Amino acid sequence: MQTKFLRVQVALPGPFWQPLSYLVPDDSLSVATDPSLQSAWLADWLGWRVRVPFRNQTRIAVVVGVDQDDGVELSKLKPLLVKLDQEPVLNSQDLKFLRWAANYYHEPIGEVVMAALPKRLRDGEPLALPGVMTWQRSALGQSISVDQLSARAHKQRVLWQALSNDQAWSSSQLNASFSGWQPLVKRWVEQGWLAVKEGPCLAHKSLPNPVRHLLNDEQQAAVTSVQASQGFGCFLLDGVTGSGKTEVYLALIEQVLAQGKQVLVLVPEIGLTPQTAARFEAYLQQPVVALHSGLNDQERHCAWQVMRRGEASVLLGTRSALFSPFADLGLCILDEEHDLSFKQQDGFRYSARDLLIRRAHLLNIPVLLGSATPSMESLHNAQTGRYRYLRLSQRAGEAQPPHLSLLDVRGDRLQEGLSNKALGQMREALAAGGQVLVFLNRRGFAPVLLCHSCGWQGACSHCDANLTYHHASDTLKCHHCGFQQPKPKVCPACGSAHFVAMGQGTERLEQFLTIQFPEHTILRIDRDTTRLKGSLAEKVTQARDGEADILIGTQMLAKGHHFPKLTLVVMLDLDQGLFSVDFRGAERMAQLLVQVAGRAGRGTQAGRVLIQTHQPEHPTYQQLLREGYAGFAAQTLGDRQIANLPPFSFQLLVRVEALDSAQAVAFLEAIKALLLAVPVTEPCEVWGPVSAPMAKRQNRWRYQLLLQASSRASLQAWWQAVAAAVYAHPLANRVRWSLDVDPQEM
Ligand code: ADP
Ligand code: ZN
Ligand code: ZN
Numbered sequence: 001m002q003t004k005f006l007r008v009q010v011a012l013p014g015p016f017w018q019p020l021s022y023l024v025p026d027d028s029l030s031v032a033t034d035p036s037l038q039s040a041w042l043a044d045w046l047g048w049r050v051r052v053p054f055r056n057q058t059r060i061a062v063v064v065g066v067d068q069d070d071g072v073e074l075s076k077l078k079p080l081l082v083k084l085d086q087e088p089v090l091n092s093q094d095l096k097f098l099r100w101a102a103n104y105y106h107e108p109i110g111e112v113v114m115a116a117l118p119k120r121l122r123d124g125e126p127l128a129l130p131g132v133m134t135w136q137r138s139a140l141g142q143s144i145s146v147d148q149l150s151a152r153a154h155k156q157r158v159l160w161q162a163l164s165n166d167q168a169w170s171s172s173q174l175n176a177s178f179s180g181w182q183p184l185v186k187r188w189v190e191q192g193w194l195a196v197k198e199g200p201c202l203a204h205k206s207l208p209n210p211v212r213h214l215l216n217d218e219q220q221a222a223v224t225s226v227q228a229s230q231g232f233g234c235f236l237l238d239g240v241t242g243s244g245k246t247e248v249y250l251a252l253i254e255q256v257l258a259q260g261k262q263v264l265v266l267v268p269e270i271g272l273t274p275q276t277a278a279r280f281e282a283y284l285q286q287p288v289v290a291l292h293s294g295l296n297d298q299e300r301h302c303a304w305q306v307m308r309r310g311e312a313s314v315l316l317g318t319r320s321a322l323f324s325p326f327a328d329l330g331l332c333i334l335d336e337e338h339d340l341s342f343k344q345q346d347g348f349r350y351s352a353r354d355l356l357i358r359r360a361h362l363l364n365i366p367v368l369l370g371s372a373t374p375s376m377e378s379l380h381n382a383q384t385g386r387y388r389y390l391r392l393s394q395r396a397g398e399a400q401p402p403h404l405s406l407l408d409v410r411g412d413r414l415q416e417g418l419s420n421k422a423l424g425q426m427r428e429a430l431a432a433g434g435q436v437l438v439f440l441n442r443r444g445f446a447p448v449l450l451c452h453s454c455g456w457q458g459a460c461s462h463c464d465a466n467l468t469y470h471h472a473s474d475t476l477k478c479h480h481c482g483f484q485q486p487k488p489k490v491c492p493a494c495g496s497a498h499f500v501a502m503g504q505g506t507e508r509l510e511q512f513l514t515i516q517f518p519e520h521t522i523l524r525i526d527r528d529t530t531r532l533k534g535s536l537a538e539k540v541t542q543a544r545d546g547e548a549d550i551l552i553g554t555q556m557l558a559k560g561h562h563f564p565k566l567t568l569v570v571m572l573d574l575d576q577g578l579f580s581v582d583f584r585g586a587e588r589m590a591q592l593l594v595q596v597a598g599r600a601g602r603g604t605q606a607g608r609v610l611i612q613t614h615q616p617e618h619p620t621y622q623q624l625l626r627e628g629y630a631g632f633a634a635q636t637l638g639d640r641q642i643a644n645l646p647p648f649s650f651q652l653l654v655r656v657e658a659l660d661s662a663q664a665v666a667f668l669e670a671i672k673a674l675l676l677a678v679p680v681t682e683p684c685e686v687w688g689p690v691s692a693p694m695a696k697r698q699n700r701w702r703y704q705l706l707l708q709a710s711s712r713a714s715l716q717a718w719w720q721a722v723a724a725a726v727y728a729h730p731l732a733n734r735v736r737w738s739l740d741v742d743p744q745e746m
Contacts, residue, residue, distance in 0.1 A: 008045050010052055010061035011113040013122075017727070019064050019109055022052055023079050042066055047088030047095055049121065053079075060084070060124045062113050064095055085127045090116060094325055097359050104358075106719070106739045107348045115348060116323035118301040129305055132298050134168035134199035135185055141193035159184055168199050175294050176274040179535035201302035202289075202312055208282040213396065215251060219244050222390040223251045226331075229366040234357055236337075236382045237370040239392030241598025242399050245370045248392070249333050250283045252368065257284065257313050261330025265316045266352055269293070269341040270559050273537045275544070277316055284314065291317030291324065294533050319344060319352040322359070332360045336559060337369035337378055338591050343744045351742060353378075372598055373591040373629050376637055380647040383637075395602075402569070402600040402607040404625055408616040416512040417504040422570050422612055423516065430520060430549055434567030434605060437551040438509060439558075439596050442573070443526040444468035445508045446501035449476060449487065453496035458488075464696040469501050470528070471508070481698045504572075506552050513550055523548035525557050558595040564603030569596060571611045578618055581693055582746045583645050586620050587636060594629050644708075646742075650715045653743040654705040655692070658735040661701035665689050667731040668705045674722040675707065682714040693746060700736070704746070 009019035024045075045063045052061050090098070094116065102112040114122050121127065146164070149156050159178055163169065174181045188194040215223065218239075226235050239245045253263045267276065272292045280288045289312045291303045303324070306312045310327030317324070319342055334342070334356055342352040353369065360367035369378055369387070382389040395401055409419045417440070426436050449458040449469045458467040460478035467476035469487065477484040490497050501508070510524045523543055530536040536556070543551050546565040551557065577589025593611065601607020613621065623632050641648045654671060658664040668689035675686050685708045692702035709715035719739075726732060 007067055008050075008063045009065040009067060010050060011064045011110040012052070012054065012059055012061040013110040013114045014108065016108050016110055020052075020061075021067065022050075046092055047090040049084040049089050049124075049127075051082050051084060051124065060122060061110070062090060062117070064099065064109060064113065084124065087127070089121060089127065090325060093362060097355075097362050098323075100358060100362070101350060101355055104716070105348065105350050105741050106723070107350075111348055115320065116325070118304045119297045120301045121304075125301075127305075129201065129298070129301050131198045131200045132170050132302050134170045134197050134203075135163070135174075135189070135194045136168040136197055137163055138192055138195040140191075141188070141195075144193055155180065156184055160188075163194070168197055168203070170199055170203060170299065172290070172295050172299050173203070175534040176537055177534070179532040179538050181534070201306050202287055205287065207285055207287075208278060210282055210285055211279075212250070212283055213244070213247055215247065216244070216394075216396060218392045218394070219248050219251070219396070222248045222392065225388060225390055226252055226366055226368055227255060231364040231366075232361050233366045234360070234381070234387045235366065235368045235390055236374060236378050236387045237368055237390045237392065238374050238379075238382075239370065239372060239390075240395060240401065241372040241595065242395040242602050243372070243392035244396035245335070245372075245392060246279070247396065249335070249368070249370070250280065252331060253280075253314060253333075254284060256330040257286075259330060261328050262307065262310065262313045262315070262326045263331045263333065264321065264324070264326065264329060264356075265314065265333045265335065266321060266342070266356060267316065267318065267335045268339040268559050269318050270536070270556050272316065272318055273540050273561070275537075275540070275562075280314060280316060286314070287312060288314045288316050291315060291321040293318065322352045322356055329363055330365055332356050332365065332367040333370070334367070335370050337371045338373050338375040339371075339559065340588075340744060345745070347738075349738065349740045349743075351744075354742065373594045374633070376587060376633065376640060377647045379633055380637060398604060399602050400606045402597050402609050404597055404609045404611065406616045406621055406625065407610045407612045408614075409612050410614050410616075416508055417572055418509075418512070418570075419612060422610055425568060425608075425610060426517075426550070426570065429568035429608075430517070432567070435543075435546060435549055435551065435563060435565040436568045436570065437553060437557065437563070437566055437596075437599060438513070438570045438572065439553055440504065440506050440509055440572045441554050441592070442503075442505045443507065443528050443554055444477065444479070444505035445471040445511075446503050446505055448502040450500045450502050451491035451494060451496055452498040452500050454491060454494040456491050456493040462697070462699045464694050468505065471511070480694065506554060509572075510552050513552065517550060520549035521547065522550045522552065524552040526552075526554040527556065530556070555592060555596075557599070558592055561599060562602055563599055565605075566600050566602070567605050567607050569600045569607070569609045571596060571609065574611060575613055575615050575618075578615060578620055583640075583643075584744070590620065590624055590629060590632050590636075593624060649708050649710055650712050651743055652707040652715055652719060653740040653746070654707070654737065655702065655740060656689075656704065656735050656737040657697070657700040657702050659700055661703070663731055663735050664701055664703040667729065667735050667737065668703055670729055670731065671705060671722065671726055674725050675718065678718060678721045680714065680718055682710050684709040684714060684718050706746075 007021045007023050009021055011019050048063050050061055050063055051058050098112050098116055102109040146157050146160050149160055159181055189196060222237055237245055256263050277288050277290045289303045289306055307315050308325040315321055315324055334353055337353055344350050357367050381387045407421055412419045429436050446469045448466050458476045460467055460483055462483055463478055463480045465478060465480050467478055470477055474487050475484050476487055506524055506526045510522060513522055523539060525539050540561055542548055544563050574589060577585055597609040600609055623635055656664040656667055672686055688705040689703045692704050695702060
């Protein structure tokens with residue numbers, strides 16, 4: 001006789017395309033035969049963490065579904081071990097969303113579900129977390145005055161002074177104010193000066209005084225539109241830099257909070273400096289939970305828990321905060337929607353923007369995207385009516401738009417990449433008491449080290465790339481794989497000791513400007529100077545408070561920061577963006593230009609932007625200067641339509657990396673042959689295999705195959721038709737490969 005059993009499907013990290021089935025230990029027999037019990041039973045399993053046997057181990061998994069035996073032999077199913085918690089960790093709406101994401105990005109469900117859990121929960125730690133670790137002065141510590149520390153140890157003294165206020169400090173609070181505090185705190189704990197305590201997840205803190213403005217007409221119109229949204233609606237807030245987009249977000253958030261609902265705000269990787277959170281807290285007069293890469297596992301767990309339980313109402317986070325659970329989410333906001341950091345570039349390659357919109361859709365709530373330089377995708381969606389378009393055309397308050405001009409340097413003498421005209425303008429701006437930003441999107445001292453005798457160049461032996469020379473460490477570094485070596489004493493090819501550093505990076509620019517402007521303080525902000533946790537926040541604060549006269553920065557400085565004293569921006573080496581192989585090259589360059597320019601003149605003094613160029617007549621520059629970003633975007637969208645490129649078509653990129661390039665190519669050729677054998681109704685095209693723009697990285701040869709179709713649905717269907725055969729191909733397990741749906745970079 002056949003017996004009916006219920007089984008649960010669990011999501012387990014690993015390359016499993018379907019959830020794995022496990023048998024439920026005891027009560028399932030009676031439930032399976034009684035339909036009235038089934039839904040209650042389902043609720044008792046769906047979204048729960050379980051520990052399951054897997055190969056010879058046990059693993060943590062999440063139940064994502066139930067089914068009845070569908071022909072799989074029961075003897076092949078292993079029993080589920082145990083539920084881990086007293087309640088589910090994900091609700092059915094979250095699961096629906098995650099399943100949708102797994103399906104759309106062709107990512108194993110286990111990987112997607114695990115992306116929604118903090119690491120401690122993935123590792124099987126208990127769900128309940130009473131608090132986070134904090135540090136506070138001990139009784140012994142109370143007797144230590146700052147004067148007992150060495151007068152020269154400036155950093156130590158500042159930190160000890162701060163700890164003397166008898167508040168308990170968590171690591172994220174310390175990170176927000178100090179860089180390099182960890183070794184000091186560790187030593188003071190060892191010396192018994194500091195005591196370690198468990199503090200609550202949501203520490204009580206005093207909130208700054210509220211600062212708010214009366215909304216102008218455009219701001220008010222934007223707020224009213226979103227407010228009027230019944231259920232789901234996607235809004236694009238296209239507002240020039242400094243037009244008060246954040247003020248619009250805050251006004252909307254306040255209203256949603258008044259209805260007792262929660263809000264999720266996503267910002268770019270770099271945008272989440274403590275200033276942003278502080279501004280939100282000041283306006284809303286309540287704590288805002290921040291979720292970003294500067295937190296430790298315990299703090300992430302806390303943030304996750306606090307939102308899920310509804311103990312806090314606003315979550316401000318970077319890309320992955322998108323997956324956080326909420327008790328009652330009422331509004332989603334994504335600032336700087338064009339920003340590339342919203343696209344995960346490895347592993348599970350999702351777009352946080354697109355997933356956020358999907359999530360809002362499933363929850364039937366409004367979502368607001370903001371930018372001064374919207375992506376072509378979003379502008380197109382606004383034009384076709386899929387998004388509602390909201391515009392802030394002017395800077396808020398008294399601030400004037402920055403004045404942009406091109407500085408033609410053809411034939412001019414350049415010193416370390418800077419023209420005399422640019423240097424002269426910098427002198428003038430500094431003399432008038434302004435702050436100056438020199439933008440150069442390349443870190444290190446020089447991108448190439450060349451032997452003057454024989455022409456040898458330092459190249460990475462693992463990648464298809466030059467090694468960048470770093471002067472402070474006297475090393476050559478690969479910016480793609482992390483390889484580094486001391487600078488050779490003599491040329492490896494000819495033995496000459498005569499090297500030339502070619503080209504400029506921010507380190508070299510800093511050295512040069514230090515000599516040119518000895519009486520001014522200079523602050524360089526790039527990945528090299530902000531490696532320590534907390535140091536970016538520290539430097540941005542210094543820049544904002546005018547502690548430096550000259551700022552040197554890479555694109556890290558382009559995003560959202562507010563430097564009220566900044567009156568002049570000099571942009572170097574933007575021209576390379578005009579000649580990119582990627583069809584999005586010009587779009588990225590235009591966004592960078594407008595965003596960096598937007599840092600100038602946000603205070604009471606007007607701002608100027610000088611773009612040093614060898615291509616002053618280039619149509620992209622001309623258009624940006626004449627018609628601004630809107631004109632550029634209109635032209636670009638027209639060109640894309642003619643070329644049938646996104647957003648007028650949809651793409652999927654198959655990326656392959658292999659030690660043996662022949663295998664990579666053979667695998668992609670096999671996929672292409674499978675694709676071409678599928679009968680398709682709508683136009684579907686496949687290009688490649690071709691070498692990736694960086695042909696080799698970390699010793700692996702990289703190739704790609706591009707699929708393009710006129711609709712998302714036909715692209716997805718096309719891939720689905722071949723997916724099983726691709727995964728079953730003998731080379732599929734021999735090469736590293738991944739799918740990039742809606743790729744942002746080729
Ligand atoms: P964005 O997010 O568009 O860059 P912000 O919201 O940061 O712009 O606003 C830029 C500056 O203008 C901020 O200093 C802000 O306090 C101020 N501001 C915003 N809205 C108004 C307003 N309605 N009246 C006066 N000042 C405003
Ligand atoms: Zn040589
Ligand atoms: Zn390398």
